[in-house]
Amino acid sequence: MEDGEFSVGMEFGSRESVISAIKSYTISRGVDYTVYESEPQTFYAKCKGYGAGCDWLIRASLIRKKACWEIRRYNGKHTCTMGTISQDHAKLDSDTIADAIRPLVEADHSIKVKSVIAEVQGRFNYTVSYRKAWLAKQKAVVKVFGDWEVSYQTLPVWLKAMTVKMPRSRVQIKTLPVYRESEEVQGVRVLHCVFGSFYSSIVASRHCKPLVQVDGSHLYEKYKGSLLVAVAQDGNQNIVPIAFAIVEGETADAWEFFLTNLRRYVVTIDGVGIISDRHTTIDAAIARSNGAWSPPRAWHMYCISHIGSNFLRRFKAPYLRKLVVNTGISTCYYGSIHSKFVAPTYN
Secondary structure: OOOOOOOOOOOOOOHHHHHHHHHHHHHHHHHEEEHHHHHHEEEEEOOOOOOOOOEEEEEEEOOOOEEEEEEEEEOOOOOOOOOOOOOOOOOOOOHHHHHHHHHHHHHOOOOOOHHHHHHHHHHHHOOOHHHHHHHHHHHHHHHHHHHHHHHHHHHHHHHHHHHHHHHOOEEEEEEEEEOOOEEEEEEEEEEEEEEOOOOOHHHHHHOOOEEEEEEEEEEOOOOOOOEEEEEEEEOOOOEEEEEEEEOOOOHHHHHHHHHHHHHOOOOOOEEEEEEEEOOOHHHHHOOOOOOOOOOOOOEEEOHHHHHHHHHHHOOOOHHHHHHHHHHHHHHOOOOOOOOOOOOOOOO
């Protein structure tokens, strides 16, 4: 594009690319246009001030023989003096911004919306609304990482591929029916929770200390929930991830689902210690385990780091918190081979 202007005969690879070029041209010059024809094979637009001091127009069409889009008519530069009349631009929509910020999203999908607004200001010299910037970020995330719904739909396929590649890996998926006006929708299920453990993790856990620590973390973004994880520790103090679950939240049912599968497929030995925070739903799940996570098969302990954090939150005394943690991690002997690793649960 000589001097940034279009010319008759100019070719583009697709309908989207020619429209994007027209939008960019319009935004950079602070002018606007009205679409008069937008069909699968033609795009025709005129300046907003056409007939009142400006004759700018452009027509692009699909040329099947060339398998491209071509500028078929162009009246040259804008002659209007419209200029920039607002902080935003009508053609600077969320799709255009999404394409512009795609490299930023690829580098950091958690980029702040205010950073998106700043990027638009620097590149286009316009200040867009928070909502438009937020929507553009969501569209950019989809362009880079894929659609949320499609990702959930393909999750069973990925888990199936995992078990095909590593046949002794363990996967459990629990789904729920979908109802519409009290009637079940046939052929549609909703993901409720999923448990997974790679075979390599299962094997590794057999060579770790007889200890397993479980914890949960909130999932944000579009679909909420919780990620539950279980880790072990080898003889060199390295943390070894052994299982995970995606659940609706840290409920007693969710923890029961996770701990049941963890016991069934991964932590199968007796005399093991399980460490957690003081979440009451974990206590409830262990109580429902029919002895699988209770003495003498297992001993439940509270994480000393969580206890220390709770202590500090209440008493505001860092030096006392350190004493509490040091007391908890000190090695004590009770005349049992498991005494270094397990202890009864205290309320």
